[in-house]
Ligand SMILES: Nc1ncnc2c1ncn2[C@@H]1O[C@H](COP(=O)(O)OP(=O)(O)OP(=O)(O)O)[C@@H](O)[C@H]1O
């Protein structure tokens with residue numbers, strides 16, 4: 001059952017059942033760099049329907065955070081959306097002016113980063129942070145705002161496994177796991193429909209990470225959240241997500257139900273990524289690193305972006321972009337996918 005945590009009037013009108021929460025079409029994002037423009041995201045399509053949980057995986061530099069920052073309208077100076085659309089609850093965010101984007105952030109979409117400590121001001125108790133975020137997007141002022149904000153904060157802190165009296169703590173007195181939980185609670189103040197977690201548990205030790213992941217899994221169900229979980233760790237995505245999208249050098253190379261993709265990857269890059277991670281279950285095996293590095297994104301290759309590292313690459317792979325195959329709820333962008341006619 002969905003717990004009713006709706007702040008009155010918060011979050012806007014819920015979408016019709018079939019309307020995607022997030023619909024990214026043909027997104028291209030680049031950054032200024034001394035050697036030219038870095039093509040960080042090169043034509044990405046991704047759709048999240050209500051209640052979806054999608055993991056975005058890929059090695060460092062593949063463009064995961066850039067996707068998240070573009071969705072939130074938070075690209076740093078030098079970064080820009082060159083093409084495409086990012087529709088959140090039907091509205092294209094790439095064309096919204098900053099003051100309207102600010103309202104969308106927190107109320108419709110919220111994002112949690114890796115470094116919780118830097119998100120909190122060290123001289124303010126957690127309570128003050130919740131009150132500030134509440135006031136930024138609510139009409140109430142003064143003591144009424146404070147009491148409503150704290151009421152909601154207590155519910156949210158409990159939902160992420162913290163005691164409500166953590167409200168009176170200063171950030172530096174809390175452990176990394178507690179801070180990360182508090183940050184997730186803060187992101188949920190205005191009941192966003194979309195929650196983006198960007199390496200939100202990466203800095204935690206494995207035991208704390210497992211605890212926080214199980215809290216997040218519960219939040220997804222209880223708060224009816226649609227989540228985009230960014231991680232270079234396939235285990236995190238397997239624990240939290242129904243679907244997985246694999247990003248390589250700014251291109252989605254594979255997408256599909258998480259279990260199917262991880263058990264029978266079709267793209268050679270996904271297969272290599274899976275071999276590079278410890279198995280969650282079953283017998284132990286040797287981990288394999290992926291030889292080579294990402295291509296120079298200021299001069300992306302004509303053909304498949306993975307060709308230079310791919311054990312299956314042939315001449316044709318370097319000549320033009322690979323075909324995209326959709327079947328059985330899965331997508332793969334490869335001329336010679338595994339498990340197809342070409343054999344695995
Ligand atoms: N502010 C910036 N200026 C210039 N280039 C940038 C900037 N931010 C990111 N990039 C480049 O864009 C590409 C994608 O970076 P991004 O941070 O999105 O990758 P990521 O998948 O999130 O990596 P990580 O796992 O390390 O967080 C990389 O080549 C990176 O060097």
Ligand SMILES: [Mg+2]
Pocket residue numbers: 064065066
């Ligand atoms: Mg990143």
